[in-house]
Amino acid sequence: MMIKLFGHPFSSYTWKALIPLWEKDIPFEFRQLDEDHQSNGAEFARRSPTGKFPLLADGERTIFEATAVIEYLELIHPEPRLIPDGMAGVETRMFDRFFDNYVMNAMQHFVEVRLGRADPSETDKGRATLDKSYAWLEAQLGDQWAIGDAFTMADCAAAPSLFYSDWVHPIPEGLERLRAYRSRLLARPTVKRAVDEARPFRHFFPGGAPERD
Structure with a gap:
Protein backbone atom coordinates (compact mmCIF):
# COMPACT_ATOMS: atom_id res chain seq x y z
CA MET A 1 0.00 0.00 0.00
CA HIS A 77 13.99 4.36 3.60
CA PRO A 78 17.45 5.13 5.04
CA GLU A 79 19.12 6.39 1.87
CA PRO A 80 19.97 9.09 1.19
CA ARG A 81 20.58 9.83 4.84
CA LEU A 82 18.93 12.97 6.18
CA ILE A 83 19.78 12.38 9.84
CA PRO A 84 23.43 11.46 10.33
CA ASP A 85 24.80 9.40 13.19
CA GLY A 86 26.60 10.67 16.24
CA MET A 87 27.19 14.33 17.01
CA ALA A 88 26.19 15.38 13.50
CA GLY A 89 22.78 13.85 14.21
CA VAL A 90 22.47 15.82 17.43
CA GLU A 91 23.33 19.02 15.56
CA THR A 92 20.85 18.17 12.80
CA ARG A 93 18.04 17.75 15.32
CA MET A 94 19.05 20.95 17.12
CA PHE A 95 18.95 22.97 13.89
CA ASP A 96 15.63 21.36 12.99
CA ARG A 97 14.07 22.55 16.23
CA PHE A 98 15.72 25.96 15.89
CA PHE A 99 14.22 26.58 12.45
CA ASP A 100 10.76 25.51 13.60
CA ASN A 101 10.73 27.29 16.95
CA TYR A 102 12.75 30.45 16.34
CA VAL A 103 12.30 31.16 12.64
CA MET A 104 8.99 29.67 11.52
CA ASN A 105 7.16 30.43 14.75
CA ALA A 106 8.56 33.96 14.80
CA MET A 107 7.30 34.48 11.25
CA GLN A 108 3.88 33.36 12.43
CA HIS A 109 3.65 36.41 14.73
CA PHE A 110 3.49 38.60 11.61
CA VAL A 111 0.86 36.37 10.02
CA GLU A 112 -1.37 36.36 13.08
CA VAL A 113 -1.26 40.17 13.26
CA ARG A 114 -2.09 40.48 9.56
CA LEU A 115 -5.04 38.14 10.07
CA GLY A 116 -6.29 40.25 12.97
CA ARG A 117 -5.80 37.42 15.45
CA ALA A 118 -3.08 39.08 17.53
CA ASP A 119 -2.19 42.48 18.92
CA PRO A 120 0.08 44.50 16.61
CA SER A 121 2.78 44.38 19.29
CA GLU A 122 3.28 40.73 18.37
CA THR A 123 5.00 41.95 15.19
CA ASP A 124 7.72 43.51 17.33
CA LYS A 125 8.20 40.21 19.16
CA GLY A 126 8.48 38.35 15.89
CA ARG A 127 10.94 40.86 14.46
CA ALA A 128 13.14 40.72 17.56
CA THR A 129 13.22 36.92 17.50
CA LEU A 130 14.03 36.80 13.80
CA ASP A 131 16.83 39.34 14.19
CA LYS A 132 18.43 37.17 16.88
CA SER A 133 17.84 34.01 14.86
CA TYR A 134 19.28 35.47 11.67
CA ALA A 135 22.41 36.64 13.51
CA TRP A 136 22.91 33.24 15.15
CA LEU A 137 22.49 31.42 11.85
CA GLU A 138 24.95 33.74 10.12
CA ALA A 139 27.59 32.66 12.65
CA GLN A 140 26.70 28.96 12.82
CA LEU A 141 25.80 27.77 9.32
CA GLY A 142 28.00 25.31 7.46
CA ASP A 143 29.74 26.22 4.23
CA GLN A 144 27.18 24.46 2.02
CA TRP A 145 24.20 23.31 4.06
CA ALA A 146 23.08 23.88 7.63
CA ILE A 147 25.66 21.65 9.28
CA GLY A 148 28.15 20.93 6.51
CA ASP A 149 28.33 19.44 3.04
CA ALA A 150 25.36 17.04 3.35
CA PHE A 151 21.71 18.04 2.89
CA THR A 152 19.89 16.96 6.06
CA MET A 153 16.64 17.22 7.98
CA ALA A 154 17.91 20.60 9.19
CA ASP A 155 17.75 21.89 5.62
CA CYS A 156 14.27 20.41 5.15
CA ALA A 157 13.20 22.61 8.07
CA ALA A 158 15.23 25.60 6.92
CA ALA A 159 13.77 25.81 3.42
CA PRO A 160 10.16 26.73 4.29
CA SER A 161 11.21 28.64 7.40
CA LEU A 162 13.58 31.00 5.61
CA PHE A 163 11.40 31.18 2.50
CA TYR A 164 8.46 32.62 4.43
CA SER A 165 10.34 34.52 7.15
CA ASP A 166 12.21 36.51 4.50
CA TRP A 167 8.83 37.55 3.10
CA VAL A 168 7.73 39.19 6.37
CA HIS A 169 11.13 40.35 7.67
CA PRO A 170 13.84 40.22 4.98
CA ILE A 171 17.27 38.93 5.93
CA PRO A 172 19.35 42.10 6.28
CA GLU A 173 22.18 43.02 3.98
CA GLY A 174 25.40 42.15 5.75
CA LEU A 175 24.23 38.64 6.64
CA GLU A 176 25.56 37.39 3.33
CA ARG A 177 26.21 33.84 4.52
CA LEU A 178 22.57 33.41 5.48
CA ARG A 179 21.30 35.14 2.34
CA ALA A 180 23.45 32.85 0.17
CA TYR A 181 22.24 29.79 2.09
CA ARG A 182 18.61 30.74 1.43
CA SER A 183 19.43 31.10 -2.28
CA ARG A 184 21.08 27.66 -2.34
CA LEU A 185 18.03 26.15 -0.67
CA LEU A 186 15.65 27.67 -3.24
CA ALA A 187 17.83 26.36 -6.07
CA ARG A 188 17.76 22.76 -4.80
CA PRO A 189 15.41 20.76 -7.06
CA THR A 190 13.20 19.41 -4.27
CA VAL A 191 12.79 22.84 -2.70
CA LYS A 192 12.24 24.49 -6.06
CA ARG A 193 9.50 21.95 -6.71
CA ALA A 194 7.79 22.88 -3.43
CA VAL A 195 8.02 26.57 -4.29
CA ASP A 196 6.64 26.04 -7.79
CA GLU A 197 3.75 23.82 -6.70
CA ALA A 198 2.75 26.45 -4.15
CA ARG A 199 2.73 29.35 -6.64
CA PRO A 200 -0.99 29.11 -7.50
CA PHE A 201 -1.82 29.74 -3.84
CA ARG A 202 0.31 32.82 -3.16
CA HIS A 203 -2.76 35.03 -3.00
CA PHE A 204 -3.56 33.29 0.30
CA PHE A 205 -0.54 34.86 2.02
CA PRO A 206 -1.84 37.43 4.54
CA GLY A 207 -1.04 40.94 3.40
CA GLY A 208 0.01 39.70 -0.02
CA ALA A 209 3.09 37.82 -1.17
CA PRO A 210 6.09 39.80 -2.43
CA GLU A 211 6.70 39.69 -6.16
CA ARG A 212 9.88 37.65 -5.95
CA ASP A 213 11.16 34.11 -5.36
Missing part, protein backbone atom coordinates in the same frame (compact mmCIF):
# COMPACT_ATOMS: atom_id res chain seq x y z
CA MET A 2 1.39 3.40 -1.00
CA ILE A 3 2.18 6.06 1.57
CA LYS A 4 -0.24 8.99 1.68
CA LEU A 5 0.66 12.50 2.77
CA PHE A 6 -2.15 14.83 3.79
CA GLY A 7 -1.44 18.54 3.58
CA HIS A 8 -1.58 21.66 1.42
CA PRO A 9 1.01 22.84 -1.14
CA PHE A 10 1.23 26.32 0.41
CA SER A 11 1.73 25.02 3.96
CA SER A 12 5.27 25.48 5.29
CA TYR A 13 5.19 22.31 7.36
CA THR A 14 3.76 20.36 4.44
CA TRP A 15 6.84 21.47 2.48
CA LYS A 16 8.99 20.13 5.28
CA ALA A 17 7.44 16.68 4.79
CA LEU A 18 7.33 16.81 0.98
CA ILE A 19 11.01 17.70 0.57
CA PRO A 20 12.35 14.51 2.24
CA LEU A 21 9.86 12.35 0.33
CA TRP A 22 11.22 13.79 -2.91
CA GLU A 23 14.84 13.67 -1.71
CA LYS A 24 14.46 9.96 -0.99
CA ASP A 25 12.40 9.36 -4.14
CA ILE A 26 9.71 7.56 -2.14
CA PRO A 27 6.47 6.87 -4.04
CA PHE A 28 3.49 8.46 -2.30
CA GLU A 29 0.04 9.88 -2.87
CA PHE A 30 -0.47 13.53 -2.01
CA ARG A 31 -3.89 14.14 -0.48
CA GLN A 32 -4.58 17.86 -0.69
CA LEU A 33 -6.75 19.31 2.05
CA ASP A 34 -8.96 22.21 1.01
CA GLU A 35 -12.47 22.99 -0.20
CA ASP A 36 -11.70 21.62 -3.66
CA HIS A 37 -10.64 18.22 -2.29
CA GLN A 38 -13.21 17.53 0.40
CA SER A 39 -13.09 13.78 -0.17
CA ASN A 40 -9.66 13.72 1.49
CA GLY A 41 -11.01 15.28 4.66
CA ALA A 42 -12.83 12.28 6.12
CA GLU A 43 -9.79 10.01 6.38
CA PHE A 44 -7.68 12.90 7.61
CA ALA A 45 -10.22 13.72 10.32
CA ARG A 46 -10.30 10.07 11.38
CA ARG A 47 -6.53 9.87 11.67
CA SER A 48 -5.63 13.29 13.07
CA PRO A 49 -6.07 14.03 16.79
CA THR A 50 -5.47 17.76 16.27
CA GLY A 51 -6.74 18.56 12.77
CA LYS A 52 -3.31 19.86 11.84
CA PHE A 53 -1.20 18.80 8.89
CA PRO A 54 0.99 17.38 7.46
CA LEU A 55 0.00 13.86 8.34
CA LEU A 56 1.52 10.72 6.85
CA ALA A 57 -0.47 7.51 6.53
CA ASP A 58 1.36 4.24 5.88
CA GLY A 59 -1.25 1.50 5.95
CA GLU A 60 -2.87 1.79 9.37
CA ARG A 61 0.14 3.60 10.80
CA THR A 62 -0.28 7.34 11.26
CA ILE A 63 2.58 9.78 11.76
CA PHE A 64 1.96 13.47 12.38
CA GLU A 65 4.28 16.42 13.06
CA ALA A 66 6.73 17.08 10.22
CA THR A 67 9.86 16.23 12.22
CA ALA A 68 8.39 12.86 13.21
CA VAL A 69 7.47 12.24 9.56
CA ILE A 70 11.11 12.73 8.56
CA GLU A 71 12.30 10.46 11.39
CA TYR A 72 9.87 7.79 10.15
CA LEU A 73 10.98 8.11 6.54
CA GLU A 74 14.57 7.77 7.68
CA LEU A 75 13.72 4.42 9.29
CA ILE A 76 11.81 2.92 6.38
